Amino acid sequence: MLNQDNFWQHNKAVLLFALVALTMPLWFPIMGGYSGLDTKIMIFCIFVVGFDILLGFTGYLSFGHAAFFGISAYVTGIMLKSFSDNIIPAILVAVLAATVVAVIIGLLTLKRTGIYFSILTLAFAEMFDSMAMSMLQKWTGGENGLTGMPTPMLFNLKMQGDTVFYFVTFMAIFLFYMAKRIERSPVGLMMKAIKCNQTRLEFTGINARKYKLLAFVISAVYAAIAGALMVVYEPFVGHEFLGWHQSGEVVIMSVIGGVGTLVGPMLGAGFMLYFENVLSVDLGEQWLLVLGAIFMAVVVFMPGGFMEGIARLKKRYFTTVDGE
Amino acid sequence: MAILDIHQVSLSFGGLKALQNVNLKIEKGTTHALIGPNGAGKSTLLNVLTGMLKPDDGSVMFDGKPLLNVNSFDINQLGIAKVFQTPAVFPEMTVLQNVTIPVFAARDGSFNLNMFEGRAKQRPLIEFAEQQICELGLEKHMYSLAGSLSRGDKRRLEMAICLANKPRLLLLDEPTAGMARHETEKTIELLNSMQDGITKVIVEHDMNVVFSLAEKISVLAQGQIIAEGTPDEIKGHPKVIEAYLGEAQV
Numbered sequence: 001m002l003n004q005d006n007f008w009q010h011n012k013a014v015l016l017f018a019l020v021a022l023t024m025p026l027w028f029p030i031m032g033g034y035s036g037l038d039t040k041i042m043i044f045c046i047f048v049v050g051f052d053i054l055l056g057f058t059g060y061l062s063f064g065h066a067a068f069f070g071i072s073a074y075v076t077g078i079m080l081k082s083f084s085d086n087i088i089p090a091i092l093v094a095v096l097a098a099t100v101v102a103v104i105i106g107l108l109t110l111k112r113t114g115i116y117f118s119i120l121t122l123a124f125a126e127m128f129d130s131m132a133m134s135m136l137q138k139w140t141g142g143e144n145g146l147t148g149m150p151t152p153m154l155f156n157l158k159m160q161g162d163t164v165f166y167f168v169t170f171m172a173i174f175l176f177y178m179a180k181r182i183e184r185s186p187v188g189l190m191m192k193a194i195k196c197n198q199t200r201l202e203f204t205g206i207n208a209r210k211y212k213l214l215a216f217v218i219s220a221v222y223a224a225i226a227g228a229l230m231v232v233y234e235p236f237v238g239h240e241f242l243g244w245h246q247s248g249e250v251v252i253m254s255v256i257g258g259v260g261t262l263v264g265p266m267l268g269a270g271f272m273l274y275f276e277n278v279l280s281v282d283l284g285e286q287w288l289l290v291l292g293a294i295f296m297a298v299v300v301f302m303p304g305g306f307m308e309g310i311a312r313l314k315k316r317y318f319t320t321v322d323g324e
Numbered sequence: 325m326a327i328l329d330i331h332q333v334s335l336s337f338g339g340l341k342a343l344q345n346v347n348l349k350i351e352k353g354t355t356h357a358l359i360g361p362n363g364a365g366k367s368t369l370l371n372v373l374t375g376m377l378k379p380d381d382g383s384v385m386f387d388g389k390p391l392l393n394v395n396s397f398d399i400n401q402l403g404i405a406k407v408f409q410t411p412a413v414f415p416e417m418t419v420l421q422n423v424t425i426p427v428f429a430a431r432d433g434s435f436n437l438n439m440f441e442g443r444a445k446q447r448p449l450i451e452f453a454e455q456q457i458c459e460l461g462l463e464k465h466m467y468s469l470a471g472s473l474s475r476g477d478k479r480r481l482e483m484a485i486c487l488a489n490k491p492r493l494l495l496l497d498e499p500t501a502g503m504a505r506h507e508t509e510k511t512i513e514l515l516n517s518m519q520d521g522i523t524k525v526i527v528e529h530d531m532n533v534v535f536s537l538a539e540k541i542s543v544l545a546q547g548q549i550i551a552e553g554t555p556d557e558i559k560g561h562p563k564v565i566e567a568y569l570g571e572a573q574v
Contacts, residue, residue: 185442187438189421200408202400203397204426205434207435
C-alpha cells in the first residue's frame with residue numbers, strides 16, 4: 001500500500017498511455033492503419049474509459065450509451081452549423097445536453113438492476129434513435145444524417161488532420177487521468193463496492209443509489225465528449241450514432257479488453273477498430289465471423305479480457321517476489 | 325435508559341401475522357438476546373429495525389429518533405450496524421478495502437462528491453482501518469481478498485466492518501449459524517471482548533451462545549413476546565418450555 005503513494009506508481013498507466021498514444025502517428029501506419037483511424041481509436045478510448053466507470057466499477061451493464069454519444073454528436077453538429085464554427089461552445093453545450101438527459105435516464109433506469117437495467121437503457125436509446133428519425137428530422141437530417149457543417153475551428157485553428165488527432169489525444173490522456181483519479185478516490189471505492197455487495201454497502205451507511213447515478217452520469221459525460229469529438233473529427237452525424245449497434249460495440253470493446261481495468265477497454269477499442277477497418281480488408285466478407293469467434297474465445301478462455309491475458313503472461317515471465 | 329424502544333409493532337404478510345403488538349425496550353450497553361422457535365418473527369423484527377421491512381403499525385425509536393420510514397443507510401449512519409446470518413462482506417475487495425469503506429462512511433456521511441481525493445488525504449483513514457483489522461486479529465489477511473477467507477474470518481471481517489464506524493447498537497442475526505464449535509467459541513470471545521458501551525441485540529438458536537452472552541433475553545413465539553427476563557429466569561419459564569417443546573403433558 002505504502003509504495004503506491006509515489007507519483008510514478010500512481011501515474012504509470014497514464015504516462016504509458018500518453019507515450020503510446022502520442023507516438024501513434026509514427027508506428028500506426030506501419031501496421032496498415034490509415035491516418036484518421038488513430039483519431040477514431042482515441043475517441044473510442046474516451047468512450048470506453050467512461051463506460052468502464054459504470055460497467056467496470058458498479059457492474060451495471062448499459063446497452064444505451066449510444067444515446068449520450070449520439071445526442072452529443074447531433075447537438076455539436078447543430079451548434080457548429082447554426083451557432084459558431086468554434087468547437088468549444090459546441091462541445092460544452094453538447095455535453096451539457098447529454099448530461100441532463102443522463103440524469104433523467106439514470107434516475108429512471110437505476111431503479112432496476114441486472115438485465116432489467118440493460119433493457120431499460122436500450123429502450124431509452126432506441127427512443128432517441130426513433131425520435132431523431134421522425135419528429136426531430138428537421139434538425140437531425142433523418143436518414144441522410146446531419147451534414148453541411150463548416151470546417152470546425154478551435155478559435156483560429158482549423159480542426160483538420162493532425163490537429164484533430166493531437167487535440168483528441170490530449171483529451172483522451174486527460175480523461176484517462178481523471179478516471180484513474182476517480183478510481184483511487186473514496187468515490188471509486190464505493191462504486192466498486194456496489195458491484196461486490198450492494199446490501200452490505202447500504203448497511204454500512206452508504207447511499208448506493210447516489211453513487212450509481214454518479215457513475216452513470218460520469219460515464220455519460222465521457223460518451224458525450226466522445227460523441228462531440230466524432231463530429232470534430234468528421235463533420236457528419238448519422239442516426240447510427242444513436243443505435244443499439246453503437247452501444248453494443250462499446251460493450252464488446254470493454255469485454256474483449258477487460259472490464260473494470262480502465263486500460264483494458266482502451267485496448268479493446270483499439271483492437272476492434274483496427275480489426276474492423278484494417279484487418280477486415282484482408283479477411284474479406286468473413287471478417288465479422290472471425291471477430292465473433294475471437295470474441296467468443298476471449299469470453300470463454302479469458303473472461304478478464306486482454307488484461308487477463310497480459311496478467312497471465314506477466315505472471316509466467318516476470319514474477320516478482322511481492323507479486324505486484 | 326432504553327436506547328431502543330419498540331412500541332406496539334405489528335406486521336403481517338398476507339394472512340400471516342409475523343409480528344403482533346411487539347413491545348420491547350433494549351437498555352443501553354446491554355446484550356439482549358432474542359430467542360424463539362423457527363418462524364417466531366425474530367429475523368422479521370431485525371429487518372424492521374434496519375429499514376428492510378416497514379411494519380403495518382407501531383413505532384420504533386432509537387435514542388429518541390424514529391426509525392420507521394428511514395433508509396437503511398441512514399439507519400446505519402444513526403449508529404445501528406447489522407451482522408448478517410451469512411457473513412456479508414465485499415468478496416472481490418481486499419480486507420483493508422472492506423474496512424476502509426465504513427471508515428469513509430463515518431467521515432463523509434452517506435454520500436460525498438470527493439471523487440478526486442488523493443491517497444495522501446486518505447492516509448489517516450486507511451491507517452485507522454488497518455488498526456481496526458489488527459484489533460480483530462486479521463492483520464495477516466490485510467491484503468487478501470475477502471472472498472478467500474474462511475467463514476470464521478469472514479465473520480470477523482464483517483464485525484470489523486460493522487465496528488469501524490463506531491455503532492452504538494449492533495444487531496446480530498445468528499452470528500454463529502453454520503460454524504464449527506471452535507469458531508463459535510472464538511466468536512463468543514470476540515463479542516465478549518468488544519469495547520464497552522455498544523448495545524447488542526442478538527438473535528440466536530444456539531443456547532450455549534445465548535447463555536454465555538446475554539444479560540437479558542426476550543422470547544418470541546408466533547409474532548409475540550411471551551417472556552422476558554434474565555437467563556436464569558428464562559431457563560425455567562413455563563411459557564418458554566411450552567413454546568419450544570409444545571404443550572406440556574398433564
